[in-house]
Amino acid sequence: MSGDTPGIAEVPKHAPDAGPDGGGPALGGTAPVRVARRRARRILMVLSGMMVLVIGSTVAYAGYWYYRINHNIKGAPLHGAVVPPEQLASGGVIQPTPDAYGNLPINILLIGTDTRLPGKDADLGGFVDASGRADVEMLVHVSADRSNATVVSLPRDLMVPIPECVDAKGDHYGAQNVGMINSALAAGPGCQVDTVEMFTHVKIDHFMMVDFSGVVDLTNAVGGVDVCVTKAVHDPDSHLDLPAGTSQVEGTQALAFLRTREGFADGSDLYRTQAQHQYLGSLIRKMKSQATLDDPLQATHLMDIASKSLTVDDPIASVNKLLDLSNTLKKVPTENITFLTLPTVAYRPDPNRVAPDQELDDQIFSLIAHDRSVTEPSSQSGPASPTTGGPTVSQPAKPTGSGAPTSLAPSAVKDAIVVENGTTADGRSKQLAETLRADGFKNATGVGYSSSDVAITEVFYSKDQYEGAAQAVAAALQLPPGSVRPGGDGSAPVVLRVGADFASGDVFNPAAPTSPPPSALPSDAASSADVESAGDQNLCVTAAH
Incomplete structure (x- = not known):
């Protein structure tokens, strides 16, 4: 070592070690031992400092992302109706029932808004339109035991009653005896939630709303999603351009695939929902195959991207709450996620709109409200055997005389x-x-x-x-x-x-209005609803003729 002052390494090997007062050798130590101990202490001090730096940087990093994502997430009231649906005399909302372990099912309204604010959304949509409607609307039911989920697409052209609502600014929107279901979003997502609750009688726990740019960015983040069409599609309206068979879409092509109408079958909104189901199923499979949600860095990255375009109800408008919900949802096996398109009939006043197929729709929503798995019935009478919808959550009780245990005295x-x-x-x-x-x-x-x-x-x-x-x-x-x-x-x-x-009497009055839950989804409802499984990799959307 150069310099006038010897370094530690230059201490003579046989020189006596200085004692505490500089006079003589210290008790129990020789020069090499003392040097080694000093060196070890210095190394430990350096390592300790590095650990503090690393831990501090990690905490700062996590804190930064926590703050950033938390700041991105937008919250809004869960409800917006002047009179909540559950207080209506026309049937209200069916309250969910806990399972044997006290767990409750979860119902989430997914909203894809066509709001086009200046910037990226407007560029993707082609023009500026701040009014906003529910371009995509899906009711997601997750069973109490998290064994299966049902996703029901609500066509945006569906004509239903819309309640009187008040938006976040205090502006009032009058009730409509009948209107397009997606128009309720003009009064805010809370009004959209209450419109769906009033129509379905299903209690909605949360909503999640995403705009155009969010779909594009999320698809890009996972490296694209595989979709399939029965033949080549060239739609000048949506700008979807796909060859026949399977293709990987991302960016604007992913958005075009989700939004195109003229490119599929008869050009109606009903066939567009099939494309949305295929896209979501493919996205779920890809995220699970990449273990995206199990990797903290990837999960943080995806959450950051999604949060920029995300509006949720106030109770879950935080990183912690969304992580809790995400951890709950990912428990559902992909093959047990069932997609349905709500059965509809023609709306006579306007051929460009559709009306609910009330009998079939009531059966579907009754199953969901009572936490029954939506499955196709077997050819025999009795509870349905699970098909693409996965296992039933809790089989309906067998009526006395149909194989149930003999009733006791x-x-x-x-x-x-x-x-x-x-x-x-x-x-x-x-x-x-x-x-x-x-x-x-x-x-x-x-x-x-x-x-x-x-x-x-x-x-x-x-x-x-x-x-x-x-x-x-x-x-x-x-x-x-x-x-x-x-x-x-x-x-x-x-x-x-x-x-x-x-509510009265010593015995149940059969004449009183009642709607006991059905034991299975009837075959006509299953066929009309185009039941599909998220685990089916062979789904292919029917292209326009």
Whole structure:
């Protein structure tokens, strides 16, 4: 080492080590040992400093992205109707029921808006239009046990009632007896949510709205998505230009694929939903194959991209809440995600619009509201066998006399029975508990319930050995077939949850209005809804003739 002052390495090998006072050798140490210890301390100090720097940089990095993404996310009220749908006398909203473990299903309204603000959105759309409509609208139902999901596309030309709404600025929008379902977005996403709730009677927990540029950027981020058309498509309106067969699309071509109408089949909005289903299924498969959501860096990158074009309801307008929701959604196996297009009929006043196929649509939404997997029925009677929709979440109870456990005599039921009042009638649970005790059920107790707008009366059993007791309760009260099923909130082996259809009387009145959940999606509904699976890699959109 150069210089006048010797470095540590130049200490003579045999020189005595200086003691604490500079006089003599220190106890227990020789020069080499002392040098080694000093060197080790310095190395440890350097390593410690590097660790602090790395950890500090990581925290700063994470903090930066947390702040950035959090700042990008836009929140808005979940509801916008002056009178919430669940308070309407025309049926309201069916409240979800927890499964046997207390988990609730999740219903999300996905909205693709055609708002064209100056900048990238306007460039992609071809002009500026700040009004905004729901260009794409999908109701996503995730089962309580996260084993399957159902995605129902709502055609934007669907004519439905629209409630009176107030937007975020306080401006009022009058109710419409009938209007295009996507026009409700003019009063904000909360009004769109309430329009769908009023039409479907399905309780919506969240909404997610993305604009044109968000679709383009997300597709680019994953390196494109594979799509298929039965023959070449050249649509001058959307600028979609694809050869026959499978192609990888990204950027503006991905957006064109999702938005084109004239390029598919008869040029209606109904066939465009098939293209959207194929695109989403392909996107989900690609993200899972790349383990994108399991890689923190990739997940952060995707979230940053998505957040720039994302508006969600206020309760989930944060990084933490969206991560929690993402972790929940990714539990659903791809092959158990089922896409449907809502069955419709012609709208007589205007051939360019469609009306709900009320009978079929009611069956689909009743399945969703009662957390039943949407599957095609088997050729035999009884519950459906799972097909592309995946396994059923909870099979509907078998009516007595159709293979269900023999109903027990009331006096033979020793298990605890809790009656929950889900109605607005005070003391209703205590009334029915007294009725059951008078019938011979000794352990019946009436309690309140967290919600007072339960629509349908149901009897739940927490374990299979209690099904006979649940059937006995249903038989004593003359409840309709299909009212007994596994689940409940775990408060007792048997739980009778009283709904608005049984708000009075000691026995169920068959004449009272009721809509028991169907046991399976009828074949005519399944065919009309064009049921597709996200796991099917052979889907191909029918090109225009």
